[in-house]
Amino acid sequence: MIFYFSGTGNTRWAARTLAERTGERLLSIPGELRERHVYQLADGERIGFCFPVHGWQPPHIVREFIRCMDIRNAEGHYCYAVATCGDNIGLTMELLGKELRLCGLRLDSVFSLIMPESYVCLPFMYTDTPEREREKIAQAAVDLDAYARLIVERKAGEVHTQRGAAPWFLSHVIGAYFNKQMITDRKFTVDADRCIHCGRCQQACPTGDVSLNDLRLPQWRHDGSCTCCLSCYHHCPVHAINYGRITRRRGQYFFRNEE
16 A cells, blocks of 8 residues: 655655556545544555655654554565655655654665655745756656666665755754744735635645635635645645745746646
8 A cells, every 4th residue: 555645746646656556555644644544454565655855854744644553464564655855855764764663664665756846935945947847757757667666576675865965954953943833824825816716725735724715715724734735825826825925926836747
């Protein structure tokens, strides 16, 4: 089985590709987290985790799911993880491995996949140019094909990740601050005069954090369910949604083959 979380579609594409290549079940982490299933693995079934990197760490929704998931017969099953990122992942896989060990799982192989950038809420963060998007997706398809072959063959000890310079500092200092202080929906706003009331933001939100009020304007729940994936922002066809002031002049991106 493959557990995945995706905001703007990069990870969903990767997870679906792996599901097609392995012939295994594809399960969305937000949906599984709501239902709290007990999992029984088939003979020889692999266990995969696919997710985007949030601040050089696994997203908090992935960590929450791992802490409460119940897999009854995981011992001896091949376990792997694929993290999508705009550039590098720091110590994301090491942090994931610690979470998994607490519930009796061990990562056999880990992979990172560079995809178009979608986080635009910091002064130095921008979406890629269309040309760079195409280049990244083309290379990601090649890399994912290679990773899929290793996963199908259950190759252990494979580490294909871009950790970046100073990975400990990225994950444990910058990433720790980012995930503690900047994962919030309280900075989202909507320009009411621009909104066309299409509901795309609500449909795109993977955690159900966005709803429409009586005027069919988006509103956020402020209940901790937001992962700050920016899917609502990126899917707005008229750029009516912003995160504070900084995104008003920033680009938008989502993986269009995954609409």
